[in-house]
Amino acid sequence: xxxxxxxxxxxxxxxxxxxxxxxxxxxxxxxxxxxxxxxxxxxxxxxxxxxxxxxxxxxxxxxxxxxxxxxxxxxxxxxxxxxxxxxxxxxxxxxxxxxxxxxxxxxxxxxxxxxxxxxxxxxxxxxxxxxxxxxxxxxx
Amino acid sequence: xxxxxxxxxxxxxxxxxxxxxxxxxxxxxxxxxxxxxxxxxxxxxxxxxxxxxxxxxxxxxxxxxxxxxxxxxxxxxxxxxxxxxxxxxxxxxxxxxxxxxxxxxxxxxxxxxxxxxxxxxxxxxxxxxxxxxxxxxxxxxxxxxxxxxxxxxxxxxxxxxxxxxxxxxxxxxxxxxxxxxxxxxxxxxxxxxxxxxxxxxxxxxxxxxxxxxxxxxxxxxxxxxxxxxxxxxxxxxxxxxxxxxxxxxxxxxxxxxxxxxxxxxxxxxxxxxxxxxxxxxxxxxxxxxxxxxxxxxxxxxxxxxxxxxxxxxxxxxxxxxxxxxxxxxxxxxxxxxxxxxxxxxxxxxxxxxxxxxxxxxxxxxxxxxxxxxxxxxxxxxxxxxxxxxxxxxxxxxxxxxxxxxxxxxxxxxxxxxxxxxxxxxxxxxxxxxxxxxxxxxxxxx
Numbered sequence: 001x002x003x004x005x006x007x008x009x010x011x012x013x014x015x016x017x018x019x020x021x022x023x024x025x026x027x028x029x030x031x032x033x034x035x036x037x038x039x040x041x042x043x044x045x046x047x048x049x050x051x052x053x054x055x056x057x058x059x060x061x062x063x064x065x066x067x068x069x070x071x072x073x074x075x076x077x078x079x080x081x082x083x084x085x086x087x088x089x090x091x092x093x094x095x096x097x098x099x100x101x102x103x104x105x106x107x108x109x110x111x112x113x114x115x116x117x118x119x120x121x122x123x124x125x126x127x128x129x130x131x132x133x134x135x136x137x138x139x140x
Numbered sequence: 141x142x143x144x145x146x147x148x149x150x151x152x153x154x155x156x157x158x159x160x161x162x163x164x165x166x167x168x169x170x171x172x173x174x175x176x177x178x179x180x181x182x183x184x185x186x187x188x189x190x191x192x193x194x195x196x197x198x199x200x201x202x203x204x205x206x207x208x209x210x211x212x213x214x215x216x217x218x219x220x221x222x223x224x225x226x227x228x229x230x231x232x233x234x235x236x237x238x239x240x241x242x243x244x245x246x247x248x249x250x251x252x253x254x255x256x257x258x259x260x261x262x263x264x265x266x267x268x269x270x271x272x273x274x275x276x277x278x279x280x281x282x283x284x285x286x287x288x289x290x291x292x293x294x295x296x297x298x299x300x301x302x303x304x305x306x307x308x309x310x311x312x313x314x315x316x317x318x319x320x321x322x323x324x325x326x327x328x329x330x331x332x333x334x335x336x337x338x339x340x341x342x343x344x345x346x347x348x349x350x351x352x353x354x355x356x357x358x359x360x361x362x363x364x365x366x367x368x369x370x371x372x373x374x375x376x377x378x379x380x381x382x383x384x385x386x387x388x389x390x391x392x393x394x395x396x397x398x399x400x401x402x403x404x405x406x407x408x409x410x411x412x413x414x415x416x417x418x419x420x421x422x423x424x425x426x427x428x429x430x431x432x433x434x435x436x437x438x439x440x441x442x443x444x445x446x447x448x449x450x451x452x453x454x455x456x457x458x459x460x461x462x463x464x465x466x467x468x469x470x471x472x473x474x475x476x477x478x479x480x481x482x483x484x485x486x487x488x489x490x491x492x493x494x495x496x497x498x499x500x501x502x503x504x505x506x507x508x509x510x511x512x513x514x515x516x517x518x519x520x521x522x523x524x525x526x527x528x529x530x531x532x533x534x535x536x537x538x539x540x541x542x543x544x545x546x547x548x549x550x551x552x553x554x555x556x557x558x559x560x561x562x563x564x565x566x567x568x569x570x571x572x573x574x575x576x577x578x579x580x581x582x583x584x585x
Contacts, residue, residue, distance in 0.1 A: 001521050016431065023431060029516040030508035033295045040431050065514040136513065 002062045007047060007074075009056040012100060018059050019043040022070075029063065032138055039068060039134050042114040045107040046072040046130055052097050053079075054128065068134040079122040086112065150205045150337040151189055153180045158201035162536040164193035169419050170292065170507075174549070175539035186507070188287040189338035190419045190444040191453030204337040204454065207356035209366070212247050215329030215355065217322050219314050220248040220363075221307055222333045224255050224392075225400040225450045228466035229364055229457045234371060236469065238378050240389070242370040246363075251389040252314045254332070257306025258396040259477050260313060260485055264493055268439065272298030276414075276429075276437040280498065281305055281399075283342035284444035285422055292507055293426050296433065299440075302497050306399065307332055307339070308346055311353040312495050316488045329355040333363050335400075335452025336445065351495060360454040390481050394473040400449035401463055402441075413439035418446040509551065519551040526550055526578060530560060537561035553582040 003025065005018045019040050026036045043059070050057045050072060057074030084090050086108050093103025112118055117133035160178040172186035173193060180193070180201070194202040212218050220243055227236050243251055268277050280286060280301040289296050311330055318328045332354045334340060340357045347353055371378070402415050414437050416425050422442045429435060445451045450466055451459030477485075485492070509523075510516040526547035533543070538559035540546040549555035557563065557574045559581075564571055 001517050001524075019431065020427070025520065027294075027507060028509050028520055029513055030511055031513060037295055044431065063517060065517065 005059045007050045007057050015048050018047050022061055035136055038114040042111045045110045049107050050074050066136050070132050072130045074128050076127045078124045078126045080124045150340045152203055152205050154201045155179045157199050163196045165541045167192045167196040171541050171545050188284045190284040204359055206359045211356055216327040217318055218248050219250040219330045221252050221254050221310055224397045228462040241378050242367040245370050246366045252310050253392050254307040254310050255396040255399045256390055256392045257309030259392050260309050268301045268303055270299050270301055276440045277301050278440045282443045283338035285442040293430050295430050304496055304498050308353050331356045331358055333358050333360050335360045335449050335454050361456050364456050394470055397470040397473050402448040411438035415441040417443045417448055419444040522551045523547040531562040550578050556581045
């Protein structure tokens with residue numbers, strides 16, 4: 001099944017709405033709680049990234065019995081240096097954003113840590129597209 | 141008492157009184173209620189026994205099942221385990237001594253305060269712990285909250301404290317003392333006077349691992365009435381002999397006695413803690429920390445009733461007045477336990493330490509659509525399609541609390557789209573077509 005959610009730029013009051021929504025869906029689907037947790041953490045970071053750094057974007061989530069694929073696409077402006085952005089603690093967030101408690105430089109590293117598969121397309125001046133995958137395996 | 145150890149059988153709908161008015165259904169925090177054939181029906185898998193339905197019902201059609209009071213007299217030794225909040229149900233002119241005398245008069249032979257269990261836990265030096273080993277530790281005090289977490293927030297289950305609640309610890313201690321004194325275990329009956337229906341289930345569940353805790357659970361309002369009647373009849377007599385009465389139950393510490401109040405218990409131990417009351421506020425908070433449990437809080441006290449147990453569903457007095465009295469009369473209680481009492485407790489140190497932890501409980505996601513993910517996905521897709529057609533005004537006339545719930549019930553074959561009153565008025569012919577697509581209710585579910 002596919003779910004799609006628009007994400008507006010700059011509206012931090014809505015940060016976490018998409019991840020909450022997807023969390024509720026996954027709970028209804030009896031996805032193991034460990035998997036839900038990983039999805040929620042990774043997706044929350046991605047959601048904040050779109051709000052904090054982009055011109056806005058869309059999150060699509062496709063759920064299959066054994067795999068969850070989430071694609072986060074924004075409309076730009078792209079990441080200058082992906083290698084640096086993947087480093088823990090590195091942030092380009094403005095002081096304003098850091099003052100409200102975001103931009104600790106843990107976004108992409110946390111996404112990497114919590115997803116089973118991760119593919120990032122980005123280019124300065126272009127858009128960013130993050131595809132993250134999660135295997136649904138039963139916890140025993 | 142029923143020998144049934146399954147959950148949620150203590151709230152019952154009196155069908156002859158229930159008008160099927162939807163008040164309870166709208167208030168239920170877990171959407172466990174449906175109106176079927178003109179009566180409220182509770183889904184026992186989803187019910188957490190918070191008692192919101194009982195408060196909401198304008199016709200008093202929901203009752204709490206309890207042990208018959210007469211069964212007290214099947215025992216020679218009749219022990220009442222009472223929560224301190226029971227004492228706060230009375231007006232100031234009724235002293236604790238008078239309540240004590242009345243409890244003895246109506247049939248009890250011994251009294252223990254339920255919150256002694258906290259002092260026992262502290263005395264044994266057993267700290268609150270959970271299975272995750274991570275903060276925050278969620279207190280295991282409110283059984284409705286425990287059930288809520290079990291069925292709705294499985295991610296947070298590892299945060300739950302695994303220490304038995306105080307009333308159960310007290311029961312183990314009281315029974316040990318009584319057996320020592322009276323030898324014949326069959327002559328001893330322990331009765332818990334409960335401020336809420338959820339504690340009855342909690343006790344039944346705890347007894348699953350074979351340890352007998354209580355021989356019966358009595359509703360607080362029932363015992364309140366008996367005590368109140370007794371006091372009305374004997375007021376003069378009691379007040380003349382009161383000076384010679386010694387309250388012969390163990391005096392507990394101030395902090396423990398205030399356990400029923402909403403307080404930040406963790407702070408007493410020098411930790412950061414939060415206390416949150418009222419089930420909807422608790423749910424709002426749990427939603428929040430379910431996604432991010434890395435909060436700087438060591439100890440969480442979540443209570444389903446507003447003002448905590450002092451505002452229990454079965455309490456009779458205004459919760460704020462009751463809380464004030466409890467706070468007032470406990471202010472003179474000692475900070476430390478009496479030496480004699482310490483020795484009495486330490487005598488059973490081994491027994492108490494061995495039984496202080498609760499048996500691990502299975503986590504079940506009662507709110508999932510199906511245990512098979514593939515089937516669940518199909519059902520959810522179907523629900524999303526049905527929701528698009530439904531009016532979205534959540535009127536409740538179909539017997540489900542929201543349009544989404546009706547869609548969910550249809551996908552589970554527990555309801556038919558024909559139940560939607562709005563669609564029926566709008567286009568009853570079209571409804572036939574929709575019912576063919578999405579299926580009818582399969583009876584006997």
